[in-house]
Amino acid sequence: QVQLVESGGGLVQAGGSLRLSCAASGLTFSSYALGWFRQAPGKERELVAVISAGGITYYADSVKGRFTISRDNAKNTVYLQMNSLKPEDTAVYYCAARALTYYTDSNRYPYWGQGTQVTVSS
Numbered sequence: 763q764v765q766l767v768e769s770g771g772g773l774v775q776a777g778g779s780l781r782l783s784c785a786a787s788g789l790t791f792s793s794y795a796l797g798w799f800r801q802a803p804g805k806e807r808e809l810v811a812v813i814s815a816g817g818i819t820y821y822a823d824s825v826k827g828r829f830t831i832s833r834d835n836a837k838n839t840v841y842l843q844m845n846s847l848k849p850e851d852t853a854v855y856y857c858a859a860r861a862l863t864y865y866t867d868s869n870r871y872p873y874w875g876q877g878t879q880v881t882v883s884s
Contacts, residue, residue, distance in 0.1 A: 763787075764787070766857045768856070771855060773882075774880075774883070776883065778882075779843070781841060781844065782844070784796070793861060793862065795812060795815055796813050796859050797811065797812035797859075797866075799856045800854065800880075801856070810829065812864045813831045813840065818864075820864070824850075828846045828847075830842070840857060847882045849883065850882075852882050854880075858874050858875070859872075
C-alpha cells in the first residue's frame with residue numbers, strides 16, 4: 763500500500779528556482795531511503811539525488827551545488843529544492859523509496875511516484 767505523490771513541477775525560466783515535494787504513505791517513513799530521479803525524452807532515467815534514512819545525501823555531479831534534497835519525517839515528505847535551473851534540467855522528475863539502505867541505482871528502488879514535469883525555458 764505504499765504510495766508516493768510528487769508535486770511542485772511546472773514551467774520556469776533559466777536561472778529560476780523550483781521546489782518539488784513527494785508525500786509518502788503506507789510506509790514507516792523514517793526507516794526509508796528516498797531518491798529523486800529524472801528522465802528526459804529519449805534518455806535513460808538518471809539519478810538526481812538520494813537521502814538515507816539517517817539524512818546522508820548524495821548528488822549527481824550535474825546538479826551538485828544547485829539542488830538540495832531534504833526530508834521532513836514528521837510530514838512524511840521528501841523535497842528537492844532546485845536553484846539556478848538550466849534548460850538541460852528539463853525532464854520528468856520521479857520520487858522513489860526503498861527500505862533501509864540507499865543506493866544510487868534506480869533499479870534498487872521498488873516504490874515510485876507518477877512523476878512531475880519540470881520544464882526550464884531560455
